[in-house]
Amino acid sequence: MHLTSSVLWTMMILLLFSMAEMRKAGRGKGLKGVRHGLAQDRVRGNWRYGRSGPARLFTPNCTESLQSRDVFLDCQEQGLISIPSSNNWSKEPKHLLLARNRIRILRDGAFTGFEGLKSLDLQQNQISVVEEGAFQGLWRLKTLLLQHNKLGTMSEEALITMPNLQYLRLYDNPWNCVCALESLVQTLQVPSNRHLANHARCTEPLRSKGKKLKQVDPEFLCQESDPGPQGDQMEPSEPVKPSGIRTKPDATTSCHSYLFPVPRLDCSRRGLTEVPSGIPDDIVHMDLSHNSIRQLRARDFHEARSLRILNLKDNDLEHMEKASLSGLLHLHELDLSDNNLHFVQYGVLEDLYFLSLLKLGGNPWVCDYSIHYMVYWLHLHPGVRMSGLLCHSPVQHMGERVEKYVDSYYRECPKEKLHSLEEQEETNPELWESLLEAQGGLEENLEPSHLRGPQKYQIIRLS
Incomplete structure (x- = not known):
């Protein structure tokens, strides 16, 4: 009997001790405090409970x-x-x-x-x-x-x-x-x-x-095809094209297209060696940068009638055919920087009526007569903001603005001629007088016919 009462007292003491620990854990508020602690843990851990158990709350940026x-x-x-x-x-x-x-x-x-x-x-x-x-x-x-x-x-x-x-x-x-x-x-x-x-x-x-x-x-x-012995009687697949026939990559599969904020075709860093075909006609912005395109061919962009921004930066571009940009009547921005262009062929830019930004830096522009077309076109389109058109060769013009080179080219030509004529005058005055007479005769012959003096009629028989 004494043993039993001792056991009961021991159990009661243990029970009281455990209840005190629970109150301590619940911050003195019993079960309500424990629940409060669990709730705080959920908030700190950003958890919520749903039908399928705990799930992480996540608000994307x-x-x-x-x-x-x-x-x-x-x-x-x-x-x-x-x-x-x-x-x-x-x-x-x-x-x-x-x-x-x-x-x-x-x-x-x-x-x-x-x-x-x-x-x-x-x-x-x-x-x-x-x-x-x-x-x-x-x-x-x-x-x-x-x-x-x-x-x-x-x-x-x-x-x-x-x-x-x-x-x-x-x-x-x-x-x-x-x-x-x-x-x-x-x-x-x-x-x-x-x-x-x-x-x-x-x-x-x-x-x-x-x-x-x-x-x-x-x-x-x-x-369903028969997998048995007669499997060779399956309907034949499409004939395989000969390996010699080379087709252009398709823009819809080679590139990523986005509709917002504007229809955009991202073809950058795709290892392309030429402009892909099948460009959607509603594309406004096309990025072909960081590829290996060496040449723009005629009609490469004939489908891209809505194009306003074209990025060809950092390719291996060496040559642009005359009709390579034909049809881009609405193009506003063109980036040709960081390529291998020496000059732009006459007529390449003729369809770019509304171009407002042209980036040309990082190209080895050669300052000889072939570069004159670019400067001539820019003079006719003063609204175009251009950057990066600097001479890379020959050595005497390296780093010089191409416009300055072209101005000096035309400025120096008359001086050289005048200098040679002055030398001729000093050495042979009669030659100088005869040259002036010949020049006057040439100017007279170049006069419009209705300003010249009266001439005899000529009869021409038309058979």
């Missing part, structure tokens, strides 16, 4: 801007793995830019709260899955950019929720042209959808590789 009365929300290059919440912004965005992040999956309802969007840029992510209800509620969306991702398939259902969609870009994705893609292909081939996914191509299977989704036969997608 996006920027809001107003252009043409529309709010642009720029969340590019933020390392995002999901769509940011719509509650984080002061105004409802009309354009959401999410390019160059790490988003892999677009889940159902991913854009809840963004119902007012007109455009959505998701290019250059790692998107491989688009659930059918991912774009639910985006009935006002007109432009959707999904190029340069990892999409192999996508259902037609994903597009049905966007009835006003006018522009859809899906190129540079590994599309698997099998039966699962049939509904999407059929939708894209509807005549009214002529601006949807024009450049997207099949990557697999082998029989469809390289074909545009717009040109694939939807019925052919669901025809």
